Amino acid sequence: MALLTRITGPRDLDRLSPEQLDQLAAEIRSFLVDAVSKTGGHLGPNLGVVELTIALHRVFESPKDKILWDTGHQSYVHKLLTGRQDFSRLKMKGGLSGYPARAESEHDVIENSHASTVLGWADGLAKANEVLDRDDHVVAVIGDGALTGGMAWEALNNIAEAKDRPLVIVVNDNERSYAPTIGGLANHLATLRTTDGYERFLARTKEILDRTPVVGRPLYETLHGAKKGLKDFIAPQGMFEDLGLKYVGPIDGHDIEALESALTRAKRFGGPVIVHCLTEKGRGYQPALADEADRFHAVGKIHPDTGLPISTSGADWTGVFADEMVKLGHEREDVVAITAAMLQPVGLDKFAKAFPDRVYDVGIAEQHGAVSAAGLATGGLHPVFAVYATFLNRAFDQVLMDVALHKCGVTFVLDRAGITGTDGASHNGMWDMSILQVVPGLRIAAPRDADQVRAQLREAVEVDDAPTVVRYSKGAVGPAVEAVGRIGGMDVLREAGTDRPDVLLVSVGALAPMCLEIAGLLDQQGISTTVVDPRWVKPVDEAMAPLADRHRVVVTVEDNGRVGGVGCAVAQALRDAGVDVPLRDFGIPPRFLDHASRKEVMAEIGLTAPDIARQVTGLVSKLDGRYERAEVEAARD
Numbered sequence: 001m002a003l004l005t006r007i008t009g010p011r012d013l014d015r016l017s018p019e020q021l022d023q024l025a026a027e028i029r030s031f032l033v034d035a036v037s038k039t040g041g042h043l044g045p046n047l048g049v050v051e052l053t054i055a056l057h058r059v060f061e062s063p064k065d066k067i068l069w070d071t072g073h074q075s076y077v078h079k080l081l082t083g084r085q086d087f088s089r090l091k092m093k094g095g096l097s098g099y100p101a102r103a104e105s106e107h108d109v110i111e112n113s114h115a116s117t118v119l120g121w122a123d124g125l126a127k128a129n130e131v132l133d134r135d136d137h138v139v140a141v142i143g144d145g146a147l148t149g150g151m152a153w154e155a156l157n158n159i160a161e162a163k164d165r166p167l168v169i170v171v172n173d174n175e176r177s178y179a180p181t182i183g184g185l186a187n188h189l190a191t192l193r194t195t196d197g198y199e200r201f202l203a204r205t206k207e208i209l210d211r212t213p214v215v216g217r218p219l220y221e222t223l224h225g226a227k228k229g230l231k232d233f234i235a236p237q238g239m240f241e242d243l244g245l246k247y248v249g250p251i252d253g254h255d256i257e258a259l260e261s262a263l264t265r266a267k268r269f270g271g272p273v274i275v276h277c278l279t280e281k282g283r284g285y286q287p288a289l290a291d292e293a294d295r296f297h298a299v300g301k302i303h304p305d306t307g308l309p310i311s312t313s314g315a316d317w318t319g320v321f322a323d324e325m326v327k328l329g330h331e332r333e334d335v336v337a338i339t340a341a342m343l344q345p346v347g348l349d350k351f352a353k354a355f356p357d358r359v360y361d362v363g364i365a366e367q368h369g370a371v372s373a374a375g376l377a378t379g380g381l382h383p384v385f386a387v388y389a390t391f392l393n394r395a396f397d398q399v400l401m402d403v404a405l406h407k408c409g410v411t412f413v414l415d416r417a418g419i420t421g422t423d424g425a426s427h428n429g430m431w432d433m434s435i436l437q438v439v440p441g442l443r444i445a446a447p448r449d450a451d452q453v454r455a456q457l458r459e460a461v462e463v464d465d466a467p468t469v470v471r472y473s474k475g476a477v478g479p480a481v482e483a484v485g486r487i488g489g490m491d492v493l494r495e496a497g498t499d500r501p502d503v504l505l506v507s508v509g510a511l512a513p514m515c516l517e518i519a520g521l522l523d524q525q526g527i528s529t530t531v532v533d534p535r536w537v538k539p540v541d542e543a544m545a546p547l548a549d550r551h552r553v554v555v556t557v558e559d560n561g562r563v564g565g566v567g568c569a570v571a572q573a574l575r576d577a578g579v580d581v582p583l584r585d586f587g588i589p590p591r592f593l594d595h596a597s598r599k600e601v602m603a604e605i606g607l608t609a610p611d612i613a614r615q616v617t618g619l620v621s622k623l624d625g626r627y628e629r630a631e632v633e634a635a636r637d
C-alpha cells in the first residue's frame with residue numbers, strides 16, 4: 001500500500017502521475033477486499049467506483065465542492081481518500097460507519113442511506129449556491145438502481161428547469177441494483193451504453209491521432225471543441241437531453257483519464273449536466289464477478305481468496321418466509337409477490353424461481369410498489385410486498401390512502417424490523433409499528449418464532465378486505481417458543497400461577513425469549529408474572545383489557561419506537577375500557593441510533609432482561625410501598 005497510505009486527503013492525489021493513479025486504484029481494490037472480508041460490508045459497489053472516486057476527487061475540491069453519494073453504500077473509496085483508512089471496525093461500535101457520516105468527516109454531507117434522495121439534495125445545495133452567490137460545485141453520484149426511484153425523477157424535473165444553475169450528476173451505471181436493474185429506464189441506459197456515442201468516438205479518434213502526435217493532438221482538440229453539433233451528429237442522446245439536461249457519455253468508468261476529461265468539461269459547463277459512467281460492480285475481484293445474484297453487494301465476513309462466507313448461520317427469519325411463500329404459491333394461484341429491487345435479500349428469489357410470472361420487481365420504488373399492490377388486489381389477486389421495515393416509511397401515504405382506504409387485501413412483509421444495528425440510524429426498523437398504528441383497518445402481526453411466521457403469514461393472506469403486515473427481525477431465528485395457553489387471540493407464554501398476579505408482561509414478536517427471562521428474574525424477586533404474546537398487535541386484542549385488569553401492573557416490551565408503538569396502543573385500549581392499571585412501556589427511544597451490533601444497541605437503550613426486570617421490580621416495590629402506606633393510613637383512620 002505504498003501510495004494509499006500516503007494519501008491523507010484528496011489534494012494528495014494531485015501530484016500522482018497516470019501510472020501512479022493506476023497503481024493507487026489497484027492498491028485500493030486490494031485494501032477493500034482485505035478489509036471488508038474481515039468485517040463484512042458493501043464490497044461489490046465499492047470495487048466498482050475506485051477510478052470514479054479518484055477522478056471525482058482530482059477534478060473537484062471537496063469539501064468546498066460537495067460530492068454527494070446516493071444511498072452512500074459506495075463511499076468506502078471516498079473515505080479512504082479523505083483521511084479514513086482504519087477500516088478495522090467498519091460498521092462496528094466506535095468504528096467507521098458503513099455510509100458517509102458527518103461526524104466522521106467534513107467531506108461527508110448526506111448520511112441517510114435511503115436511496116434516490118441525492119438529486120433532491122443536490123438541487124437544494126445548488127440553489128443555495130446560487131442564492132448566496134457561491135462558486136462551489138455540487139456533484140451528485142447516483143446509481144442506475146437509485147435512478148429507478150421516483151424521487152430521483154422529481155428532482156430531475158426541477159433540476160432540468162434551471163439551465164444556468166451548475167450541477168453535475170454522475171450516473172454510476174453498473175447495470176445492477178442488487179440483481180440487474182429492471183425497467184424502461186434500465187433499457188434506456190442500455191441503449192445509451194451500446195450507442196457508439198460522442199465520448200467513445202472521441203476516445204477512438206484520440207487513440208488514432210495519438211499515433212501521429214504532430215497533427216494528432218491539435219486535431220483532437222479541434223474536434224473536442226466542435227462539441228454539440230458533432231455530438232448530435234454521432235449519436236442522438238435521447239431522454240436526458242430531451243428533458244433539457246446536458247448529457248456526457250457514456251464514459252468508461254474505469255479509465256481515470258477519460259473520467260477526468262468528462263468531469264472537467266461537466267464542471268465548466270455552467271448548468272445541469274449528466275455524466276454517464278459505465279462501471280462494473282465487483283470490479284477486479286473474481287468471486288464477486290462470478291456472483292450473478294448480487295455481485296457481492298453486501299457481504300458478511302468472507303474468505304478473501306474464495307469469497308466464501310466464514311460462517312453460515314442457521315435458519316433465519318427471511319428463509320422461513322421464503323419457504324412458506326413458495327408453499328403458499330402452490331396452494332393459491334392468486335398470491336403474487338412484489339419486491340422493491342431486493343428480490344434475494346427479502347427472500348423472494350425462491351418464489352420467483354417457482355413462479356416467475358407472479359413476482360414483480362418494481363425497482364427502488366416502494367411508493368409505486370404499494371400503489372401497484374392496491375391495483376393487483378383490486379384486480380383480484382393477493383399481493384405480498386416484502387420490503388425492509390425501514391423502507392416502508394417512504395410508502396406510508398400509499399399504504400394509508402391507496403391500500404387501506406380502498407380496503408385492499410395486500411400483505412406487507414416487513415423484514416429487518418426492529419434494531420438491525422450495524423447499518424446505523426437509517427436502517428433500524430423502529431418506526432413501522434408506530435406509523436402504521438394510525439392506519440384504519442390495517443392489522444399487524446409480530447411473529448415470535450419461525451412457526452409463528454408461517455402461521456401468521458397464512459392468516460395475513462386470508463384477509464382480503466384490509467392491509468395486513470407481518471414484521472420480523474434480521475438474522476437468525478431462535479428456537480420455537482411454545483404457548484402454554486390462549487386468551488382471546490393471544491398466546492400465553494407463561495402463567496403467573498396465582499389468581500391476582502403482579503405483572504402482565506406483553507411480549508412483542510422476537511422479544512419473547514427475553515420476556516420469559518424477565519419473568520424469571522421477577523420471579524426471583526417474588527413478583528408473579530403472566531407473559532402473553534398478542535401475536536396480532538394491531539388491533540389490540542379484546543381480551544387484553546380484562547386480562548390486564550386482573551394484574552397490578554402492565555408492562556409492554558417491543559422492538560420498535562416507544563412513541564406511538566404497541567405500548568401506547570395497549571395503554572389507550574386499557575383507558576378506553578376503563579381499566580386503571582399502571583402501565584410501563586419498554587421500547588426504542590425516539591433517537592437516531594449510532595451503528596453498533598444489535599446486542600450493543602439494545603444494551604445502550606436498556607432493552608435487556610436485567611434492565612427491564614430491575615425497573616419493573618422498582619415499579620412493583622413502589623406500588624407495594626403505596627399499598628402499605630394506604631393500609632397504615634386506613635388503620636389509623
Ligand SMILES: Cc1ncc(C[n+]2csc(CCOP(=O)(O)OP(=O)(O)O)c2C)c(N)n1
Nearest residue numbers: 045113114115143144145146176177341391
Ligand atoms: C428506499 C430504499 N430502498 C431500498 C434500499 C436498499 N438498497 C440499497 S443499495 C440498493 C441498490 C442500489 O443500486 P444502485 O443505486 O445502482 O447502486 P449500486 O449498488 O449498483 O452501486 C438497494 C435496493 C435503499 N437503500 N433505500
Ligand SMILES: CC(=O)[C@@H](O)[C@H](O)COP(=O)(O)O
Nearest residue numbers: 071073113298345416423474
Ligand atoms: C444500502 C442498503 O440499504 C442495503 O444494502 C443494506 O445495507 C443491506 O442490509 P442487509 O445487510 O441487512 O441486507
Ligand SMILES: [Mg+2]
Nearest residue numbers: 143144145176
Ligand atoms: Mg447500480
